[in-house]
Amino acid sequence: MKIYGLVLAAGLSSRMGNLKALLPLDGGSVLSNCVRSLLDGGASEVFVVTGYKADEVESEVRKLGINSVYNPDYEQGMFSSVITGIHALPDDASAFFVLPVDIPLVRSSTIRALTFDFNKSPSDILYPAFKGKRGHPPLISAKLIPEILQHDGNGGLRKILEKHDSNSRDKNMPDLGILHDLDTPEDYTTALRFSRNKRFPLLEECEALWELAETPEATQEHCKAVAKGACIITKALNAARQNGPLLDMNIVQSAALMHDVAKTRRNHEAIGGNLLAGYGFTGISEIVASHRDTKIDQNSPLTEKEMVFLADKFFKGTALISLKKRYEKTMCKWADDPEAAKAIGERQKRAENLLARYEDETKIRIIDLLSDQILVS
Known part of the structure; x- marks a missing residue:
């Protein structure tokens, strides 16, 4: 045709x-x-x-x-x-x-x-x-x-x-x-x-993406909580950053809102990243695809990707949770699977190292920062 x-x-x-x-x-x-x-x-x-x-x-x-x-x-x-x-x-x-x-x-x-x-x-x-x-x-x-x-x-x-x-x-x-x-x-x-800003979705477009992907309402609420937390920790990092680039709050917010867009699907992070790339939202597709686990060179500055990753680890649904408790719950779920438990332990170690890098740069504990900001808002 x-x-x-x-x-x-x-x-x-x-x-x-x-x-x-x-x-x-x-x-x-x-x-x-x-x-x-x-x-x-x-x-x-x-x-x-x-x-x-x-x-x-x-x-x-x-x-x-x-x-x-x-x-x-x-x-x-x-x-x-x-x-x-x-x-x-x-x-x-x-x-x-x-x-x-x-x-x-x-x-x-x-x-x-x-x-x-x-x-x-x-x-x-x-x-x-x-x-x-x-x-x-x-x-x-x-x-x-x-x-x-x-x-x-x-x-x-x-x-x-x-x-x-x-x-x-x-x-x-x-x-x-x-x-x-x-x-x-x-x-x-x-x-x-x-x-x-065409490389990432606006708020109304995020809502449309949830609808198209049939993202459950509870998952949408989780994404909103993670987006709020991600913006809080990004703002603190930008304020503390002496060297290196300032992070884009719009990218952080839209990526966090979209990180679980394909939550009902197996390998949801990869599928979510592909979904966003297919719609032209290449500015956040990689962040969404890697939000379950992330690796960063020790000498590379923290980016929007790490802000979304960290914020996600501090929320169970819409409730704040410590990084330690988050991984403890996951570990209990897979305790009878040695291979899975090993992989979870490795991911936990990478997350703890990333958290240490953030808190070293900002001189702020994320759990305290989020507790204060979430409670007063």
Whole structure:
């Protein structure tokens, strides 16, 4: 099947005050982010529909090495750009994405999931959704092209899509970007902040990941407790650190929230890491994959990975527990298995060495720090 992408970049950008398509974003432009998501997600080719300030937009399109098509009727609204873009599609199109240029934060993993699902089981329309709310871009079957071209434009593309709702599907994804419009300068400021943090999930995306992975509620509460503890000990380490890099609190928090996302599965740490990497959250996937046990060179500074590892060892469910008692409970469980008991003892020793390194650097006992902070909050 051949799936193509249409990026609608013909609008006036009146509320933004600047041409949206060419605003800087994530090392490129708003337009290049849209194109990259579609191509990286599996679109065979992307066509950019231009209109307002076409020469400037087409100059960027040429740099990206893709195709553009001019819509002379762009002032009539977005549907005219949809028609222009559809006319440019090759005859072998099986389906096509429609992505307005002011939705530049869609993850390529979302496009990839939609492409895979459509190839496996075609439907008239496949929508990305975030926690049940539909977003952009819809993936539309080429079967609808004749009907779209014959439409009088009233109600725009949405009118056609609504008629086919009974043969459409939603694909839930942990991708808040599918809902983020870039209409105002304030929206652009949010997009800049979001794009800098794309390698790890935002809090709302963590909640969506729990839902998708069917993480038990009790496990979610444990993860929240570990995240709170991890942030507390990271803040103390940053305050005490004289040399070496300061740790990123956002990475610590999101990794801790996600560390047991796949808890119901065997080898849950590895599966959780793979799950996150598959969704594009590579900034925390390795931390999650190694939270059960961790090794660090004695001369290497403590990182976000060790903060999540340590915090996890101090919580049994949502209750504080000492490192010693945590491993005693595990050891009792496997007391009749000498090989398992040996492995647990080795992990305990590594954890105690790591704890000693932390407390030596901060001059603070973690159990005291967590007891004080958790009780007063």
